Amino acid sequence: MKTPSFKKLIAAMAVIAACLMPMNVQAQAGALFVNGDMTQLKTVADIQSAAGNAAGNEITVTGKLTGITETLVLTVPAEKTVKWRAEYEGSVSGDFEKLIDFTGDGTLSIETGGVINNTGSNGSVIQVSNNGTVVVDGGTVTGDGNGINFNGSNSKAVLEVKSGKVQSRSRNAINANAVGDNSTVLIKGGEVSTAASSYSAISLSSSAALSISGGEVKNTADPSLAVSTNMVNMVYVSGGTDCGWKYSSINRLYRPLYRQQCGKVQWFL
Numbered sequence: 001m002k003t004p005s006f007k008k009l010i011a012a013m014a015v016i017a018a019c020l021m022p023m024n025v026q027a028q029a030g031a032l033f034v035n036g037d038m039t040q041l042k043t044v045a046d047i048q049s050a051a052g053n054a055a056g057n058e059i060t061v062t063g064k065l066t067g068i069t070e071t072l073v074l075t076v077p078a079e080k081t082v083k084w085r086a087e088y089e090g091s092v093s094g095d096f097e098k099l100i101d102f103t104g105d106g107t108l109s110i111e112t113g114g115v116i117n118n119t120g121s122n123g124s125v126i127q128v129s130n131n132g133t134v135v136v137d138g139g140t141v142t143g144d145g146n147g148i149n150f151n152g153s154n155s156k157a158v159l160e161v162k163s164g165k166v167q168s169r170s171r172n173a174i175n176a177n178a179v180g181d182n183s184t185v186l187i188k189g190g191e192v193s194t195a196a197s198s199y200s201a202i203s204l205s206s207s208a209a210l211s212i213s214g215g216e217v218k219n220t221a222d223p224s225l226a227v228s229t230n231m232v233n234m235v236y237v238s239g240g241t242d243c244g245w246k247y248s249s250i251n252r253l254y255r256p257l258y259r260q261q262c263g264k265v266q267w268f269l
Contacts, residue, residue: 030065044073097120105132135159163189
């Protein structure tokens with residue numbers, strides 16, 4: 001009987017090992033760039049370092065990076081703005097997990113060309129962990145968990161949607177359930193939507209203020225759950241194409257006691 005050569009044996013072992021690898025593992029691919037520097041940033045650590053050390057008050061992120069499996073922490077000082085124009089996709093799962101953790105008092109602007117997508121189960125796409133400002137201006141924030149999640153009871157954060165999309169496939173598109181009294185959500189254009197029948201496009205369970213002056217806010221599975229809020233929120237609606245509401249109080253959820261009329265100020269008392 002002829003004995004296989006050593007090279008053939010090694011090749012066969014490699015084929016077997018490849019077949020045994022999990023099929024759902026997505027290899028990381030691509031690179032991001034900061035402020036036009038052609039240094040390829042392929043890891044979360046590289047991106048955090050480059051953004052943190054970039055000169056000037058405007059930091060532009062471009063490129064495409066997929067297959068991320070850990071949280072990117074973006075700490076932006078008050079005087080700085082990160083202009084996100086990159087395609088960034090990862091899978092970070094868990095109720096308290098997030099693909100991007102935005103900290104600091106500066107501004108994160110997701111602009112045209114910018115797409116941030118978290119395919120991980122229940123994990124947020126972007127978590128706002130301090131007093132910063134998030135602006136969606138032509139870009140897309142999308143995920144299986146919350147799209148943009150506010151965290152921090154003492155925060156004075158601001159979210160402004162001018163154009164573009166904030167979407168969730170299975171939870172709240174905007175989840176402002178742990179924010180300070182002075183935090184504000186401003187919907188001026190674009191689309192804020194969820195496809196989850198038991199969640200809302202916008203959910204506020206704190207005393208933050210919500211203003212909808214344009215754009216489209218919708219739950220594609222149940223139009224009456226476009227927005228949910230508690231009894232202390234001030235909601236102003238002067239535009240938009242969907243003004244369905246859910247009223248909630250102390251863990252008890254109700255179908256609308258009335259339909260919110262677009263163009264009026266409503267205090268929940």
